[in-house]
Amino acid sequence: MPKVSEARLAARRRQILEAAAACFARDGFHRTSMQDIVRECGVSAGLVYRYFAGKDDMIEAIVTEWHEQRRAPLAAARDAADPDELAAAYLDLLRSLGEPGARDDLRLGVQVWAEAVRTPRIRDLVRRGVDDPRAIVADLVRGRPELAGAVDPDALARLFIAVYQGLMLQTVWDETVDNAAFVRTVEMLVEALTAGVYPGQAAS
Amino acid sequence: MPKVSEARLAARRRQILEAAAACFARDGFHRTSMQDIVRECGVSAGLVYRYFAGKDDMIEAIVTEWHEQRRAPLAAARDAADPDELAAAYLDLLRSLGEPGARDDLRLGVQVWAEAVRTPRIRDLVRRGVDDPRAIVADLVRGRPELAGAVDPDALARLFIAVYQGLMLQTVWDETVDNAAFVRTVEMLVEALTAGVYPGQAAS
Amino acid sequence: MPKVSEARLAARRRQILEAAAACFARDGFHRTSMQDIVRECGVSAGLVYRYFAGKDDMIEAIVTEWHEQRRAPLAAARDAADPDELAAAYLDLLRSLGEPGARDDLRLGVQVWAEAVRTPRIRDLVRRGVDDPRAIVADLVRGRPELAGAVDPDALARLFIAVYQGLMLQTVWDETVDNAAFVRTVEMLVEALTAGVYPGQAAS
Amino acid sequence: MPKVSEARLAARRRQILEAAAACFARDGFHRTSMQDIVRECGVSAGLVYRYFAGKDDMIEAIVTEWHEQRRAPLAAARDAADPDELAAAYLDLLRSLGEPGARDDLRLGVQVWAEAVRTPRIRDLVRRGVDDPRAIVADLVRGRPELAGAVDPDALARLFIAVYQGLMLQTVWDETVDNAAFVRTVEMLVEALTAGVYPGQAAS
DNA sequence: AATGAATGAGGATTCATTCAT
DNA sequence: TATGAATGAATCCTCATTCAT
Numbered sequence: 078m079p080k081v082s083e084a085r086l087a088a089r090r091r092q093i094l095e096a097a098a099a100c101f102a103r104d105g106f107h108r109t110s111m112q113d114i115v116r117e118c119g120v121s122a123g124l125v126y127r128y129f130a131g132k133d134d135m136i137e138a139i140v141t142e143w144h145e146q147r148r149a150p151l152a153a154a155r156d157a158a159d160p161d162e163l164a165a166a167y168l169d170l171l172r173s174l175g176e177p178g179a180r181d182d183l184r185l186g187v188q189v190w191a192e193a194v195r196t197p198r199i200r201d202l203v204r205r206g207v208d209d210p211r212a213i214v215a216d217l218v219r220g221r222p223e224l225a226g227a228v229d230p231d232a233l234a235r236l237f238i239a240v241y242q243g244l245m246l247q248t249v250w251d252e253t254v255d256n257a258a259f260v261r262t263v264e265m266l267v268e269a270l271t272a273g274v275y276p277g278q279a280a281s
Numbered sequence: 282m283p284k285v286s287e288a289r290l291a292a293r294r295r296q297i298l299e300a301a302a303a304c305f306a307r308d309g310f311h312r313t314s315m316q317d318i319v320r321e322c323g324v325s326a327g328l329v330y331r332y333f334a335g336k337d338d339m340i341e342a343i344v345t346e347w348h349e350q351r352r353a354p355l356a357a358a359r360d361a362a363d364p365d366e367l368a369a370a371y372l373d374l375l376r377s378l379g380e381p382g383a384r385d386d387l388r389l390g391v392q393v394w395a396e397a398v399r400t401p402r403i404r405d406l407v408r409r410g411v412d413d414p415r416a417i418v419a420d421l422v423r424g425r426p427e428l429a430g431a432v433d434p435d436a437l438a439r440l441f442i443a444v445y446q447g448l449m450l451q452t453v454w455d456e457t458v459d460n461a462a463f464v465r466t467v468e469m470l471v472e473a474l475t476a477g478v479y480p481g482q483a484a485s
Numbered sequence: 486m487p488k489v490s491e492a493r494l495a496a497r498r499r500q501i502l503e504a505a506a507a508c509f510a511r512d513g514f515h516r517t518s519m520q521d522i523v524r525e526c527g528v529s530a531g532l533v534y535r536y537f538a539g540k541d542d543m544i545e546a547i548v549t550e551w552h553e554q555r556r557a558p559l560a561a562a563r564d565a566a567d568p569d570e571l572a573a574a575y576l577d578l579l580r581s582l583g584e585p586g587a588r589d590d591l592r593l594g595v596q597v598w599a600e601a602v603r604t605p606r607i608r609d610l611v612r613r614g615v616d617d618p619r620a621i622v623a624d625l626v627r628g629r630p631e632l633a634g635a636v637d638p639d640a641l642a643r644l645f646i647a648v649y650q651g652l653m654l655q656t657v658w659d660e661t662v663d664n665a666a667f668v669r670t671v672e673m674l675v676e677a678l679t680a681g682v683y684p685g686q687a688a689s
Numbered sequence: 690m691p692k693v694s695e696a697r698l699a700a701r702r703r704q705i706l707e708a709a710a711a712c713f714a715r716d717g718f719h720r721t722s723m724q725d726i727v728r729e730c731g732v733s734a735g736l737v738y739r740y741f742a743g744k745d746d747m748i749e750a751i752v753t754e755w756h757e758q759r760r761a762p763l764a765a766a767r768d769a770a771d772p773d774e775l776a777a778a779y780l781d782l783l784r785s786l787g788e789p790g791a792r793d794d795l796r797l798g799v800q801v802w803a804e805a806v807r808t809p810r811i812r813d814l815v816r817r818g819v820d821d822p823r824a825i826v827a828d829l830v831r832g833r834p835e836l837a838g839a840v841d842p843d844a845l846a847r848l849f850i851a852v853y854q855g856l857m858l859q860t861v862w863d864e865t866v867d868n869a870a871f872v873r874t875v876e877m878l879v880e881a882l883t884a885g886v887y888p889g890q891a892a893s
Numbered sequence: 894a895a896t897g898a899a900t901g902a903g904g905a906t907t908c909a910t911t912c913a914t
Numbered sequence: 915t916a917t918g919a920a921t922g923a924a925t926c927c928t929c930a931t932t933c934a935t
Contacts, residue, residue, distance in 0.1 A: 122931080190391055327907075331920080515717065641874055655819060734901065735901070
């Protein structure tokens with residue numbers, strides 16, 4: 078089995094996966110037929126089944142990839158071990174939601190969330206996609222006593238994730254959302270936390 | 282001269298609608314067959330079509346009702362014209378997400394969001410479901426100069442809605458979410474806003 | 486059971502029958518639902534079944550009536566025992582096909598013919614609808630030796646009926662058919678027959 | 690690069706079309722279910738939809754073919770540019786109506802006529818199926834001044850078509866129709882026309 | 894490796910008819 | 915007499931998946 082062939086295989090897989098993602102983003106998992114995907118990626122129906130065991134397998138692959146893409150920047154910031162960098166990475170994620178090129182990704186994400194409600198395997202993937210960032214943020218909070226004393230680190234982490242999720246939803250349905258104003262408001266909130274102005278917080 | 286009372290008709294409609302909502306919450310709109318709904322509500326297939334023009338019509342009815350249920354408490358609080366009451370109503374909505382009886386409602390909501398991505402009519406309903414509460418909150422913020430001077434009222438309103446949406450998602454996938462801790466954190470945030478401790482805010 | 490009631494019954498029956506005929510003419514027997522008829526005649530579904538045993542029964546009633554209406558003028562002319570009158574009655578029938586008010590009747594007739602292909606009971610009714618006029622015309626021909634010697638009376642009768650049927654079809658599909666020109670051509674043919682100008686005919 | 694030859698595909702299409710024609714002739718378009726056709730042609734339900742967009746598409750294909758079969762002999766005769774040949778072709782068409790093997794074709798034709806009443810696309814096809822032969826015959830009449838002076842060429846053409854249509858109907862309902870006698874009568878009529886014996890006709 | 898013809902169960906919806914009121 | 919809510923089998927069509935080529 079020559080290496081060229083392996084690269085080709087990977088490229089084919091990618092080609093199919095991207096066509097599928099485009100279809101799923103447009104119409105959701107259950108309103109996209111395999112024929113739709115076949116049409117979109119320009120290969121035969123039979124071939125798709127040599128790369129994926131079936132539709133569910135394809136959905137899983139797409140969900141896994143979707144979360145990986147979001148987890149990466151946060152994980153990188155954590156590895157840098159600089160709290161400011163993590164905050165910056167988070168705000169960048171918020172900002173990226175406003176970029177026009179992100180639309181399909183957001184649409185896909187919402188479909189993933191809905192699928193997680195009913196499919197245990199998808200739910201597990203999505204939960205990991207939430208739990209990993211949450212742990213990263215919670216760890217950071219725990220490392221700063223003036224914050225940790227005032228708030229539940231996990232709850233605060235969930236709050237930041239919730240803000241991300243909610244902005245994502247609102248952006249998906251309404252392209253006129255003022256992303257910059259939203260991010261500025263969140264930024265102020267983050268700064269206030271860092272500055273220790275909350276009731277119960279000791280001044281830092 | 283109807284031979285069957287209007288109340289009976291309304292009850293039938295409700296019976297069907299609730300069976301449908303239960304099915305949709307469990308399996309999503311497109312993995313729920315009309316047969317599933319028929320089985321769930323115990324009437325014949327044909328009868329469903331005397332009350333709803335089709336599956337899409339039923340989905341629309343359910344989406345409309347879903348948003349109405351959330352809008353009502355906020356609208357009531359706004360009519361009371363008491364800022365504290367509005368904040369309390371909002372926090373109650375967050376708390377209600379943690380009640381065990383709410384599960385199906387949350388699951389249904391996530392399906393609605395996913396459907397809004399691909400169906401213009403549903404998107405319109407969902408946007409109205411977001412825009413109405415947003416206007417209520419933004420108006421409140423505008424009425425308090427010390428807040429309005431520091432933050433974009435719309436952005437802040439979106440932020441609160443985002444928090445609600447995100448908590449809803451996380452609760453749907455993970456029943457172990459600590460709702461009380463989350464709400465406490467949000468409460469602190471709200472109080473800090475009211476207390477005017479944010480950078481840029483004049484002390485109230 | 487008072488007489489008034491009987492008249493009412495007949496009126497109801499007529500009301501339903503006419504609504505049904507209008508629907509059938511528009512959409513054919515099998516694309517017209519009982520609900521369509523119910524809507525058209527403004528009574529309830531249940532009531533229709535007190536006047537007709539079912540859809541098939543209604544179709545039969547309509548087919549019977551349809552043929553009766555066409556047979557009547559020919560039978561009247563035959564009873565007058567005047568050959569010229571019969572010819573005139575026939576030409577009048579042709580002319581009536583061109584009248585705008587006849588459209589629905591023609592449409593209905595074509596549906597009847599199609600139904601006669603597959604339903605024995607309807608076929609019997611339709612055959613009688615053809616055989617009766619044919620006998621009338623054939624008898625006339627037989628009574629005129631100079632014609633009967635030259636042509637098969639039955640075949641000639643069938644020919645006249647065929648001409649009627651064909652004109653009916655062409656008129657149904659195409660409202661621009663020149664009815665007057667068609668009738669003039671047939672008239673000339675009839676006169677030629679009467680004048681005995683055919684090969685094999687002795688001069689009258 | 691089709692893996693299955695084009696001939697095989699065409700054969701499948703024909704297989705399905707012929708099964709459908711048989712069903713439609715037997716039961717009419719709307720009393721024939723897709724399952725009936727599927728049973729008749731021995732392929733799966735899904736496959737039918739790879740060859741036809743739906744039931745209506747199949748009906749259209751059948752109607753088109755039906756008219757083409759009748760138009761062909763007339764068109765061939767016209768191209769031969771011999772009036773006698775055209776007359777012969779017409780009489781042959783009449784004779785073919787009496788052949789036992791033609792039954793299903795006739796039954797199908799009557800269903801087509803009924804469908805033309807309610808479906809614009811079918812009506813267009815049927816009108817073309819009438820207008821083409823009419824033009825052929827009318828052109829012939831126009832080319833013979835002694836005929837054209839006496840009759841409206843279009844009306845005469847319509848008359849011949851009407852005779853064909855009427856004979857078809859009568860044959861469909863009644864297999865005892867004496868086709869030979871009918872054709873002989875029509876033949877005589879044609880000869881008389883050619884001989885110029887009509888009132889208003891100049892002797893040829 | 895790649896194709897796409899073929900399958901048949903399952904989808905939403907309609908319909909003639911009945912019967913409690 | 916009259917209503918119209920209720921039934922459930924039947925209709926047309928789609929879909930994920932397979933396998934001969």
